Amino acid sequence: MTVQEVGRARRRKEDAKLLTGRTQWTDNLSRPGVLHVMFLRSPMAHARISRIDVSGARDLPGVVAAFSGQDFAGEQGSLPCAWPVTEDIVIPEHPPMAVSEVRYVGEAVACVVATDRYRAADALEAIEVDYEPLPAVVDMRQALADDGPKVHEAGNKAFSMKLTSGDVEAAFRDAPVVIDRTYVQQRLIPSAMEPRAVLVDTDGEAFTIWSATQIPHVLRVMLAVVTGIPEHKLRVIAPDVGGGFGSKLQVTAEEVLLLLLARRLGKPVKWLETRSEGNLTVHHGRDQIQHVRLAADADGRIRALRVDLLADMGAYLMLLTPGVPTLGAQMCNAIYKMDAYEFACTGVFTTKMPTDAYRGAGRPEATFVIERVMDELAAEIGVDPVEVRRRNWIRHDEFPFTTISGLTYDSGNYEAATERALSLFGYDKLRAEQNDRRDRGDPVQLGIGVSTYTEMCGLAPSRLLGAANFGAGGWEHASVRMLATGKVEVATGTTPHGQGHVTAWSQIVADALGVPFEDVAVLHGDTAIVPKGMDTYGSRSLAVGGVAVVRACEKVRDKARRLAAHLMECSPDDLEFEAGTFTVRGTESRRTIQELANAAFTAHDLPDGVEARLDSDATFDPENFSFPHGTHLCAVEVDTETGMVRIRSYVAVDDIGKVINPLIVDGQLHGGIAQGIAQALFEEAVYDADGNLLTTTMADYLLPSAADLPDFALDRTESPATSNPLGVKGVGEAGTIASTPAVVNAVVDALRPRGVRDIQMPCTPERVWRALAAQEREGGQG
Amino acid sequence: MIPAQFDYVRPGSVAEACRELASDEDAKALAGGQSLLPFLRLRLAYPSKLVDIGRLAELKGVHERGDHVHIGALATHDEVMRSPVVNAGCPLVALAVAQVADPAIRHRGTFGGSLAHADPAGDLPAVALALDAVFVAASEQGEREIPAAAFFVDYLESSLRQGEILAGVRIPKLGAGWGFHYEKFHRTAQAWAIVGVAAAVRRSNGSIAEARIGLTNMGPTPVRAHAAEAALRGAELGDQVRRACAEAAAGTAPPADLHAQPDYRRHLAEVLTGRAVRAAAGAG
């Protein structure tokens, strides 16, 4: 008997080296004679560069070179945007180093290359730049005003898109209930533990780029396109990468410039971001103004939903910038049935750091808007928020279900997840306590928030991506090789940066080939070792890349079967495969897969048409997205005297289909929920009216730590995905997507009797206190 | 970020350290480095020279001295927090120190460094002020004593002179009948106080005989809530205390920053002073 590996809570193979500091972060790597690069960054949000003189820096000790944007003007190209969401979208030139105009604080205007970082940093202070200030554009609504200052010549509107389904006007006409709200998704700074870092070496002709990136494969293609260096002269390596959350799903100015510097100087060059530099220049997340209107019948049945977004692009469109908010088009309707639906989105340029994918990318925003407004609907008609959802959601017997926005959800069971969550949470008891505290006028009020989310992940069917104007496909590749000694090497096109693919893939392969978990090595993140791949983002790795691994294993097994049949002189159909051994049915005759791997290596006796080595490749392109869902419940205590919000309990019941490793799944949920709570209560990137980022350090940009978070009670229901043979859906972003509205709903629920019906995120103590104070001034009930 | 260039010396005695500091007006003492190093890295400070006093045995340790506790400037937060002498002689200090930053920082940051840094958002200045601590400054000329009320001059500015080192702090023991509490209001466990209240309260017969209240982050320096202290004298627990604590922010000029505007800080000072006083008085 062998134990089945899939489904086991295996400890991660990755952890020992992470915990004992034996990791290969890019900053731990070096090359002989490496030079260090530091960037001078614009202190102005918007200005013309009237003069820039780097000569003072060049003369300092240890400085090898100093350049301004002028020096790269002919060769630096424009940073790519791969997702032109509309035909008439405005994609402005985006020079990696500003040449004549800066458009956000932090934009690189010059660089110094020196023998060490300290000298490079000192030399930055010797560069002279004269800026001619131009007006900052900070507020999206003002940016769209006709006579306001412009970020780009073409104006401040990047694009406008609209999706309509059903007769929205009719549905709103004489609807008994209409809710009209505006919510703000604050700007967030993805804060991966490892800052960005880039190292580039060259032999004079070809280049190796080590970068703390999520996307070595995509980066290689894009660097070739941007710089004109032929793709086959570029090798990109993502060594150990310490988190990304989307922020390392980017083709960055620094990656391009380091490559150009290595070419120009013929020497290895390295750059490591400082934390404050990262807060300024790692692409930001969220930043939307969401106008939502919902029409319903008196019993709470939704007639129509209308969502109108303003999405802050920042100063330029980066790799996926416009695609992030527009993902909401398919997601705002969420798990609910309705007669009509309209989604509109306008992308707006401002003089701020560009936004782009951040954990959840478009789905947290969409989930927030619908889950918040469902609570408003419940309050409006005086029905429990869970009950309102029940009246509107797709029932489990209605799957597969094509939604109003056009996606087909393959599987799910919202009833089951919700029932489980309610009972784990002790919903009725907490409601009773809430009432009791209200009656007593307890200064500490209890609030209960629910979020019944779904999301689309497993990016993605290439066909659908093409239809959405996305610049690439969504397939994934794997190569499974049995070595001469019977061990297994898997090369995966996914690029883990903390997710644990090495462990999960080992479990999948161990079961598929009947080999020990320990005998499997997983290689990734190097375009020379894994030539094909589309990398890791959008909770795609397992649902796409994991399936490619399964497919490659199936091919290896088929080949092994032919070889075994040949060696044991039987028909392949006479063979049984179990626990890594082929047995001729009804006999004692058997060969282990390891023996077969060796036979394929020696190749002394192969059947006709079978090539040496027991290995195979597979590429998987899914038919459909996958749709995890679940029910999250949050109880908060709000101190009405100080405004402080404390999370008292948190329950998450998620349906992510089949589970490969429950320990990894729990880890993803813990981190995801923490990040969603962080948006609800703690984090906010703040720019002042002049476009200066005020939250450049962690003293100002508050990240919660374990001490600020409750224990999470996690459980799962399981409706396997039908879109892939593993039945898996993806869990990388679910926690983040679900948790933010659960928490804010809880905060508002606590204060609703006092007339409060929204608190802008993050719900800081000061904001809560001010909301209460404002209601008190207005004389209570609102 | 990366600090600008500086020299580094590690003197073998307090006298030598004072000489180093006196001879160069841009030199700075380096203790635990938990405030100074971030300043250097953010290039908010450009000292010419760091005088590392971190290993000077004369400045270490916590000492029982009869009517007061002497805390050496180099005693780490962790050491102070665990010290039986501190917990017995001046428990308010132990209560507040336990709320400074996190364990890693408490193992490096020093009691003297926290006070010499004179950050009004630090938790210990308000405590030292509330307890009328006496600061002992050492220089080439010898030692001088500075009362807490005269130590904190302005934002990040103490009355230490160039060439002076804070050698230690004397915390007078308050007699029997006193209760203590430090109420820190912050958004995350590792964050600085938005407002903090250090309260020492002596009760007699169900009312408050005497209260000393120090406020954290309610102005450019730590401040005593004199008006509330006066109003609390003789106040009975309950409404009288509540009314008295509503005076807590009187005369303060709290800062505006990303975490709080001045009016909110004033409100917090009132609420938190009420809580601190009730807790110190043993009334929960």
Ligand SMILES: Cc1cc2nc3c(=O)[nH]c(=O)nc-3n(C[C@H](O)[C@H](O)[C@H](O)COP(=O)(O)OP(=O)(O)OC[C@H]3O[C@@H](n4cnc5c(N)ncnc54)[C@H](O)[C@@H]3O)c2cc1C
């Ligand atoms: C992330 C973080 C969070 C923190 N949170 C808090 C908090 O919540 N509450 C809080 O109170 N503190 C907090 N701190 C600060 C911490 O308490 C520091 O230990 C303290 O501020 C400085 O002590 P130090 O020994 O590290 O001094 P250093 O950083 O070495 O020095 C600080 C300043 O004091 C001067 N100095 C130091 N010692 C002497 C001396 N003996 N004589 C004369 N001058 C001297 C130095 O020249 C320098 O100007 C935090 C620090 C960090 C990094």
